[in-house]
Amino acid sequence: MPFDYRRAPDPESAVAAATGWAGVAFLAGGTNLVDHLKLGLTSPEVLVDITGLPLDEVEELPDGGLRIGATVRNADLAAHPVVRRDYPVLARALLSGASGQIRNLATTGGNLLQRTRCVYFQDLTTPCNKREPGTGCSAIGGYTRHHAILGASAHCVATHPSDMAVAMAALDAQVAVLGTGGRRVVPLVELHRLPGDEPHRDTVLAPSDLITSVDLPPLPPGTRSLYRKVRDRASFAFALVSVAAVLRVEDGVVEDVRIALGGVAHKPWRARRAEDVLRREPADEEAFRRAIDAELAGAAPLEGNGFKVPLTRNAVVSALRELSREQR
Amino acid sequence: MDGDIELRVDGRRRRLRVDTRTTLLDALRDGVGATAPKKGCDHGQCGACTVLLDGRRVITCLALAVAHDGAEVVTAAGLARGDRLHPVQEAFLERDALQCGFCTPGQVCSAVGVLDEVAAGHPSAVTADLTGPVELTDDEIRERMSGNLCRCGAYVTIVDAVRDGAR
Numbered sequence A: 001m002p003f004d005y006r007r008a009p010d011p012e013s014a015v016a017a018a019t020g021w022a023g024v025a026f027l028a029g030g031t032n033l034v035d036h037l038k039l040g041l042t043s044p045e046v047l048v049d050i051t052g053l054p055l056d057e058v059e060e061l062p063d064g065g066l067r068i069g070a071t072v073r074n075a076d077l078a079a080h081p082v083v084r085r086d087y088p089v090l091a092r093a094l095l096s097g098a099s100g101q102i103r104n105l106a107t108t109g110g111n112l113l114q115r116t117r118c119v120y121f122q123d124l125t126t127p128c129n130k131r132e133p134g135t136g137c138s139a140i141g142g143y144t145r146h147h148a149i150l151g152a153s154a155h156c157v158a159t160h161p162s163d164m165a166v167a168m169a170a171l172d173a174q175v176a177v178l179g180t181g182g183r184r185v186v187p188l189v190e191l192h193r194l195p196g197d198e199p200h201r202d203t204v205l206a207p208s209d210l211i212t213s214v215d216l217p218p219l220p221p222g223t224r225s226l227y228r229k230v231r232d233r234a235s236f237a238f239a240l241v242s243v244a245a246v247l248r249v250e251d252g253v254v255e256d257v258r259i260a261l262g263g264v265a266h267k268p269w270r271a272r273r274a275e276d277v278l279r280r281e282p283a284d285e286e287a288f289r290r291a292i293d294a295e296l297a298g299a300a301p302l303e304g305n306g307f308k309v310p311l312t313r314n315a316v317v318s319a320l321r322e323l324s325r326e327q328r
Numbered sequence B: 001m002d003g004d005i006e007l008r009v010d011g012r013r014r015r016l017r018v019d020t021r022t023t024l025l026d027a028l029r030d031g032v033g034a035t036a037p038k039k040g041c042d043h044g045q046c047g048a049c050t051v052l053l054d055g056r057r058v059i060t061c062l063a064l065a066v067a068h069d070g071a072e073v074v075t076a077a078g079l080a081r082g083d084r085l086h087p088v089q090e091a092f093l094e095r096d097a098l099q100c101g102f103c104t105p106g107q108v109c110s111a112v113g114v115l116d117e118v119a120a121g122h123p124s125a126v127t128a129d130l131t132g133p134v135e136l137t138d139d140e141i142r143e144r145m146s147g148n149l150c151r152c153g154a155y156v157t158i159v160d161a162v163r164d165g166a167r
Ligand SMILES: Cc1cc2nc3c(=O)[nH]c(=O)nc-3n(C[C@H](O)[C@H](O)[C@H](O)COP(=O)(O)OP(=O)(O)OC[C@H]3O[C@@H](n4cnc5c(N)ncnc54)[C@H](O)[C@@H]3O)c2cc1C
Pocket: A025, A026, A027, A028, A029, A030, A031, A032, A033, A034, A035, A050, A070, A071, A074, A096, A097, A098, A099, A102, A105, A106, A107, A108, A109, A110, A111, A112, A113, A114, A161, A162, A163, A164, A209, A210, A211, A212, A236, A237, A238, A239, B043, B044, B045
């Protein structure tokens, strides 16, 4: 379908340009949106190009945190000296995603809002509640290797494909949004939704809501973090399971722990139950196992992805073991 | 709906009118006649369409032409200086780093981008120390070139060529 193309000089006019249309999309790097235009998954009347907006800076905040502009390219964010030094979990998550020549185009905002790689969602010839509400879910009873084991519904079992978002979930990132009603801040862990009975809604955003930046709070001194991604080939593949872990151990005791999981749910999955079990416990393997087992007690694997339960357990334990070893 | 854009392609200024749906790849190949970048998958998955866009390696099959008005594009055909091939191109020839050659223009542009990224000290997923200098090991080359598939499986000599191209 043909569409109108507009460029916005500032965030306010981008939102204004996107308001009042039935079908509208912001264009950033295009690496997901243009793919979907070609596949016929979406057919907006208007594209509002936001790559010219002054949102392409990474800024150090007075409190020691970091503000990441929505149009900062994934490659530039991963190469940023402060991200490499203070937020290795984020640098590693970015570097494990897509390819070098995609990361040079992909942006912060676009990465967060990329849509599921569920093969049925991407295939117009199959029923899919996310693409066409009410038509049914082809994955249930079908090919589910890449689908969810946590928080899914009878309407959709898709997973969110982003690596970057998983790291940001573990970092307690805050997303700044500009909408027709003004500015607001959405915690990253509340940006994406669980499918419930409205799987066509990936996030809490309205079509004319523009992500302007993502803030990372500072990490206390002594905090370590890492990203571990398990996939079907060593590079250029989406995660089967991934773990973003942030840990601070003092005198052998867990003082702070934050765990987010990728590849297991419709959103970056913050493992709060595991974190609750671990806090103030000895930083040892027995506690790590107990913690992730508490989280995975709620897992509901499908026919084709039962392997994700032990895979997640092992990936989390090994990530925490590595982080605790670094800070004895 | 159409848009007018101007591109600098391999050193030459080109003005063209494109449908807003046209990808940068189609604009280059069909509009400008720059056929070095190839259409392999058309979905970002193979790297055959890789060029240097304003100096950085990018895929062109998922970029819209209208969004890149004013851009400077260098394809594999524009890397040579007169009769002198780019060192990466020389290395691909020396090392026999191709069979059918379909993926080669993308591989070469990607390799040039990789060498710049390494020179700038940018880490990759396999770099052990995120804050230290980068050493161009074979593991680094394989990881950094993973966005370029080769249907003929010339990977072993491609790694050799990228290593040589760095000298
Ligand atoms: C072959 C391939 C492999 C990949 N592998 C991985 C992988 O391993 N891991 C991974 O994490 N990702 C992977 N990706 C996905 C890639 O990371 C995303 O396509 C990319 O991050 C999207 O960013 P973009 O700027 O190109 O977004 P676009 O395609 O421009 O936009 C995506 C969506 O976000 C919306 N949008 C963009 N910016 C904003 C904003 N500021 N505010 C509101 N809405 C906005 C757009 O309207 C659109 O709906 C892969 C992609 C490809 C093609």
